Amino acid sequence: MSLTLPADAGEPMSAVLIAAREVKSIEFPTDTRQVSLRNTGTNTLWLSLDEGQSWFDVACGTSWDDRVSIRELWYCTQVGRTRFVVIGVALLSPEPREES
């Protein structure tokens, strides 16, 4: 039985956030299959996918996306504040349908 949804489809979970010096996190309603993010502010955004154990940066005006299955995303800046939009695509596991 093939899925009725394309393999990379899923419900979008989006948020507009402000990052500052204090480390904060966003928790998605469910696990993601993909995360896309765009730094629309004027400062470098620092991101962590593992609760602050490792970090990477997203320069202002740039975006980041990857096929990752995560439930939470941690973020901060070194100086100032920056605004960013994040869209997580929900990991859907449709119930298998019985063959008719």
Add this chain to the structure above:
Amino acid sequence: MPLSHYPKTVDNVVFAWVQPPPPDVPPQPGFPDFLGRAFSELNRFRAPIVPGQSVVGFHDAQPFTRFYGSIACDQPLDVSLTFSNDEVAADGCIVSDDNIDSLNYDAHGLHQRYDPAKQEQTGKIFSMIFGRWIRIEAKAVGDVAPKFLRLFIRGSVF
């Protein structure tokens, strides 16, 4: 793993001083919040600059390749853009909002004397980037405090 795309900035104001300040108007329902915040959060104006006093702003310069902007005021101003290349502060700590004002701003990118009688010649700003951090200073050099002052500095990624 991360894939960072070539930058195209939406928000590029690194310093804004608008006197008198416009009122904050909430976003229109049903449309995106295009500004992303109230303008009063962006506007650094709190009170007119007393003659002989300065307003100073700091920002990360690294994301940008150059800075541009404009000045309009009823009084003369001394405007400067200087840059620091310090990786850490004097005590060895990383640069943060708490110590960015203590860095050595040794590179003078621009020093401009604004004359309200010469708006065309002195009312525009352009500077290359000469350091990791930028310091923006506007000093009131007239006899009285300005009745209006608009100073914008924006960063360009191209």
